[in-house]
Amino acid sequence: xxxxxxxxxxxxxxxxxxxxxxxxxxxxxxxxxxxxxxxxxxxxxxxxxxxxxxxxxxxxxxxxxxxxxxxxxxxxxxxxxxxxxxxxxxxxxxxxxxxxxxxxxxxxxxxxxxxxxxxxxxxxxxxxxxxxxxxxxxxxxxxxxxxxxxxxxxxxxxxxxxxxxxxxxxxxxxxxxxxxxxxxxxxxxxxxxxxxxxxxxxxxxxxxxxxxxxxxxxxxxxxxxxxxxxxxxxxxxxxxxxxxxxxxxxxxxxxxxxxxxxxxxxxxxxxxxx
Amino acid sequence: xxxxxxxxxxxxxxxxxxxxxxxxxxxxxxxxxxxxxxxxxxxxxxxxxxxxxxxxxxxxxxxxxxxxxxxxxxxxxxxxxxxxxxxxxxxxxxxxxxxxxxxxxxxxxxxxxxxxxxxxxxxxxxxxxxxxxxxxxxxxxxxxxxxxxxxxxxxxxxxxxxxxxxxxxxxxxxxxxxxxxxxxxxxxxxxxxxxxxxxxxxxxxxxxxxxxxxxxxxxxxxxxxxxxxxxxxxxxxxxxxxxxxxxxxxxxxxxxxxxxxxxxxxxxxxxxxxxxxxxxxxxxxxxxxxxxxxxxxxxxxxxxxxxxxxxxxxxxxxxxxxxxxxxxxxxxxxxxxxxxxxxxxxxxxxxxxxxxxxxxxxxxxxxxxxxxxxxxxxxxxxxxxxxxxxxxxxxxx
Numbered sequence: 001x002x003x004x005x006x007x008x009x010x011x012x013x014x015x016x017x018x019x020x021x022x023x024x025x026x027x028x029x030x031x032x033x034x035x036x037x038x039x040x041x042x043x044x045x046x047x048x049x050x051x052x053x054x055x056x057x058x059x060x061x062x063x064x065x066x067x068x069x070x071x072x073x074x075x076x077x078x079x080x081x082x083x084x085x086x087x088x089x090x091x092x093x094x095x096x097x098x099x100x101x102x103x104x105x106x107x108x109x110x111x112x113x114x115x116x117x118x119x120x121x122x123x124x125x126x127x128x129x130x131x132x133x134x135x136x137x138x139x140x141x142x143x144x145x146x147x148x149x150x151x152x153x154x155x156x157x158x159x160x161x162x163x164x165x166x167x168x169x170x171x172x173x174x175x176x177x178x179x180x181x182x183x184x185x186x187x188x189x190x191x192x193x194x195x196x197x198x199x200x201x202x203x204x205x206x207x208x209x210x211x212x213x214x215x216x217x218x219x220x221x222x223x224x225x226x227x228x229x230x231x232x233x234x235x236x237x238x239x240x241x242x243x244x245x246x247x248x249x250x251x252x253x254x255x256x257x258x259x260x261x262x263x264x265x266x267x268x269x270x271x272x273x274x
Numbered sequence: 275x276x277x278x279x280x281x282x283x284x285x286x287x288x289x290x291x292x293x294x295x296x297x298x299x300x301x302x303x304x305x306x307x308x309x310x311x312x313x314x315x316x317x318x319x320x321x322x323x324x325x326x327x328x329x330x331x332x333x334x335x336x337x338x339x340x341x342x343x344x345x346x347x348x349x350x351x352x353x354x355x356x357x358x359x360x361x362x363x364x365x366x367x368x369x370x371x372x373x374x375x376x377x378x379x380x381x382x383x384x385x386x387x388x389x390x391x392x393x394x395x396x397x398x399x400x401x402x403x404x405x406x407x408x409x410x411x412x413x414x415x416x417x418x419x420x421x422x423x424x425x426x427x428x429x430x431x432x433x434x435x436x437x438x439x440x441x442x443x444x445x446x447x448x449x450x451x452x453x454x455x456x457x458x459x460x461x462x463x464x465x466x467x468x469x470x471x472x473x474x475x476x477x478x479x480x481x482x483x484x485x486x487x488x489x490x491x492x493x494x495x496x497x498x499x500x501x502x503x504x505x506x507x508x509x510x511x512x513x514x515x516x517x518x519x520x521x522x523x524x525x526x527x528x529x530x531x532x533x534x535x536x537x538x539x540x541x542x543x544x545x546x547x548x549x550x551x552x553x554x555x556x557x558x559x560x561x562x563x564x565x566x567x568x569x570x571x572x573x574x575x576x577x578x579x580x581x582x583x584x585x586x587x588x589x590x591x592x593x594x595x596x597x598x599x600x601x602x603x604x605x606x607x608x609x610x611x612x613x614x615x616x617x618x619x620x621x622x623x624x625x626x627x628x629x630x631x632x633x634x635x636x637x638x639x640x641x642x643x644x645x646x647x648x649x650x651x652x653x654x655x656x657x658x659x660x661x662x663x664x665x666x667x668x669x670x671x
Contacts, residue, residue, distance in 0.1 A: 010453030060532075097411060098433075103386075110468045111390035115316075122473030123533040123658055126379065127412050127433035132659025135529035141541060143525035143548075144661060145441060148412035148431045156430040163448030184398050185386075188406035217370070217428075217454070264426050265370060 013162040013216065016209040016274070019082030020249065021074035021175075021198035023048060024233055024240060030077060037250035043229050048194040055137040063120055064133060065099045067179040070194045071130035072137060075175045078198035082208055086138040089173045089200075090164055093131045094147040094157025096238040097189065099124055100181030130177070142170075153178070154197075154241045155261030161201055162215055171202045176239040195237045197246060209274045211249055218268040223257040245269050275447055275552050277519040277668070279509040281457075282359035284350060285611040287500035287598040288322035292353035297615050301643050305597050305626035307484040307496050312466050313384075319480040322498025322599025323466060324349070339418040341382035341409035343465040347418060350463060350501025359505050360423050360459060367456040374429035375446040376416045377438025377462035379603030379657075381431075382409035384467035415463050427455055433603065435657030436566075438462055439502065440606025443665055444523035446506055461503035462604035470602060471497055477533060479570050484627040485600070487567035487593035488574050488639050491630065495568045498599020502607035504614075513670035518614040521650065521666045522553025528660025535573055539580030541662045542566075542654065546584050549652060549664035557585045560666070561648035562622050564609045566656045567593020568600050577654065578635035592640040596627040606655035610665055613651040617669035621645045 022030040026045040035041045050069040053061055055076065064072075071093060079086045097103075102124045109117050123129070128146040135144060143164075149156035154176045161174035177196025181189050205212065223244035225231040234243040244257035248271050259267045284292055288306025289299035299306065310321045330345035351357045364372050389404040408414050413431045420429045428449065432442050439462020446458035464470075474480045474497060481494035509519055526548060528541035535542070550557060563585065566577055574593075581591065594612050601608050616622060624643040631639055650668045 011451070013452060013454070096413075103383075106469055106473075107383075107386050107390040110387050110472065111393075115468065115472050117469075117472050117476050119473075119476045119533070122469070122476055125469060125473070126435045126658050128435055128657070128659040128661055129532070131434070131527075131661070132532050135527040135660050136531070139529045141527050141529050141544060143444075144434075144527045145445065145525075146432065146434045146661070147445075148433055149429065150407055150411050150413040150417065152413075152429075156428070159428055159454065160430065160445050160448065163445070163452055163454075167448045167451045184393060184400045185406065187399060188404070189411075262420075262429055265428060 011166055012214055013166055014212065014214045015162055015165040015201040015203065016205050017199050017211050017213060018202050018206065018208045019078040019084060019200035021077030023070060023074050024195035025193045034250040037247045045229055050194060056133060060133055060136055063124065065102060065124060066194055067099045068130045068133045070179060070196050071175050071177050072134060074177065074196045074198040075134060075173055078200045079173060082200040084200055087140050088142060089140055090142040090170050091131065091134065092145045092147065092157050092161040092172060092174045094153045094176045096148060096150050096153045096178050098127045099129060100179055100185060104182050104185055149262065151238050152262040153238045155259060155267050158215065165201045165203045169203045174199045174201055176242065178237050178239045192236055196239045197242050211274055212272045214270040216268050218258060218266050219264055220258045220266055220268065222260040222266060245271065275522060276451065277509045277521050278447060278450060278506045279513060280504045280518045280520060280614060281507045282356050283504040283611050283614055284354035284356040285502040285608050286324060286350040286353055287601060287608055288324055288498055289598055291349065293615060297619060299597060300612065300623045301621055303624050303626050303643055305484060307599055315468060315471050317471055317475050318482045320484045320496040321466065322496060324499050336418065336421055338405045338408040339414060341385040343382040343415060343463055344418045346465045346499060346501045347415055347463045350503060351422065356503055363457040363505060364423060369425050370427040371456040372425055373427050373446060373449055373455040373458045374416045374420045374425060375442040375458055375460045376419060377432045377442045377603050377606060378412060378415045379433060379435050379438055379464050380467050380469055381412050381414050383469050384465065385409040387468045419459060434661035435659060436602050436605055437655040437657035437661045437663045438603040438606060440655035440663035440665055441525060443520055444525055447523060450506065450508060458506040459503060460506055462607040463501040464601055464603040465499045481569065485569035485596055486628045487569040487595055487625055488632055488635060489628045489630055490632045492569040492571060492574060494570055496599040498601040500598060500601035500604040500608045502604055502611045515670055516618055517670045518617055519668045519670060521668045522549045524548025524552055524664045526662045528662065530660050533658050535576040535656060537576055539576040541660055542577050542580035542656060543583055545662035545664040546580065546652065549666045553666040555650060555666060560589050560650050560652045562616055562651045563589050563591035564613050564651065564653040565591050565593040566654040567595055569595060578637055582636050587636050587638050590622050590638050590640055592623055592625045594623050596625050606663060609653045610667065613653050613667045617648055617651055617667060620647050622648065
């Protein structure tokens with residue numbers, strides 16, 4: 001066949017942000033993070049605080065791990081911020097790993113003489129566990145994508161979320177999050193704590209739109225943060241590679257930032273505040 | 275969606291390496307299942323193990339990726355000239371214009387399971403020859419494949435348990451539609467490991483006999499492993515006769531339970547309807563349906579209800595998991611390639627090991643393979659967490 005790539009127009013990866021959810025060490029929610037980024041209050045780094053997922057039925061609430069609590073907290077915060085109906089939203093979950101504590105417990109038991117692992121541990125080991133709990137909690141039967149790209153997970157998830165917004169013309173809740181491993185895996189993968197960001201992305205501008213983003217590949221270096229503490233968080237936790245974008249959203253400034261994706265491919269994000 | 279061309283494709287499972295062995299086994303009703311003798315596993319179950327996986331040697335420069343999952347990936351990539359087709363596409367489009375979209379449920383977790391047996395007795399540390407990023411992490415398969423072809427474009431791993439490598443087709447189709455890339459390596463690789471073998475056993479979902487999808491006495495799955503890949507490109511206006519096209523994708527969530535399907539198959543129904551809509555086709559246009567058909571009592575009952583609700587009993591269907599075993603995160607891609615073979619070789623696969631169909635499931639279920647012309651095929655993949663995906667494939671006339 002004769003492919004003719006040059007005849008295909010490139011569709012800009014454009015979406016409007018209607019809601020933001022955020023959780024990181026010392027930054028329990030988006031309003032706090034916004035105030036810190038806007039230098040209204042100082043950053044006090046402290047262990048991440050994960051809210052109890054009261055939206056889950058009791059059986060699932062008991063089985064919900066840290067990573068499930070994290071994903072639910074930021075997803076619900078972004079949806080509430082946008083006043084969106086979670087039961088209809090398509091979702092894209094992206095995480096650099098699954099539940100590290102559960103994984104450690106499974107590997108430890110499978111290396112022992114008693115390999116009879118618990119069924120709950122097994123079904124919680126899948127990468128889409130948080131997405132499954134989200135579905136049970138929100139009763140959303142909409143499409144749900146679950147992505148991993150190691151350190152590039154935020155960029156990978158953003159690309160598919162924008163694909164759904166642009167191509168399928170549907171509002172999509174993008175939830176990027178990471179959790180820690182205990183030792184001995186921590187020495188191999190030293191994510192210090194739980195953190196994540198959720199963005200409700202829509203194909204059209206509405207009265208609730210906060211900003212428009214336009215994403216394209218670039219070879220430029222990632223935008224760095226002036227605060228040493230925030231720059232440490234950006235590089236330590238894959239979901240927080242998004243911080244340059246969130247920093248501009250918090251400060252209410254239109255700008256172009258570059259986010260780390262997968263070397264040598266980086267993502268340029270043009271942000272226009274509404 | 276706009277149809278996409280599968281310009282090259284391949285599958286490696288317990289049926290054999292590549293398309294010819296797969297086709298021969300499917301046509302003749304041969305199964306790759308054998309009693310489990312994997313590693314040190316002591317379980318009374320059958321598995322679909324791929325031959326000679328551990329004989330694969332990765333290129334020296336990619337040694338850090340060495341694990342069973344990436345050995346199986348390489349074995350799969352080198353079958354049927356698939357790797358050469360990828361290299362030709364890279365020459366055609368450029369190394370940043372070919373994306374990688376691969377599904378896996380456990381990647382190289384076996385490497386970590388083995389490393390945990392070799393922890394330092396004093397410190398508990400993992401051995402120095404263990405590399406988390408390039409073996410254990412879900413992305414290791416996609417990153418290995420990206421580096422194998424020295425690509426510089428987007429790469430993504432999808433991990434939604436047993437629907438993973440069906441959903442990659444939807445993700446890649448969107449990136450092609452956006453113009454982000456000009457070709458996509460899609461597919462899935464999952465390899466045998468203790469987590470899935472003991473895990474499915476803990477849920478009492480493994481059978482002590484070869485799995486019997488849709489049989490009245492079915493009692494569980496046979497875990498398998500596999501590697502299946504397709505190269506997706508935009509289709510020309512007049513695709514060459516006999517070439518296979520991706521026509522539609524449909525996704526849904528059960529929002530019901532972590533490890534049991536919705537009892538009425540509601541999510542499955544929605545995924546099939548969405549795939550038909552995406553392909554601009556009606557249920558009567560589908561000539562063959564490759565079922566998820568894991569052979570657990572609950573899956574086949576729920577899927578059977580969903581298929582009957584959408585198609586009635588007029589569409590010929592079968593699960594091929596009695597042949598390959600359940601290849602988990604690779605199943606979506608393996609079964610898409612089986613549909614591609616059925617479409618391009620005019621046959622409908624049967625269902626080895628299934629003998630007495632469940633009379634409570636009113637489907638036109640194929641026990642034996644038979645020849646027949648099919649224009650459109652639909653394949654189902656469902657996973658833990660209630661993740662559903664259906665694909666529609668067609669053949670150019």
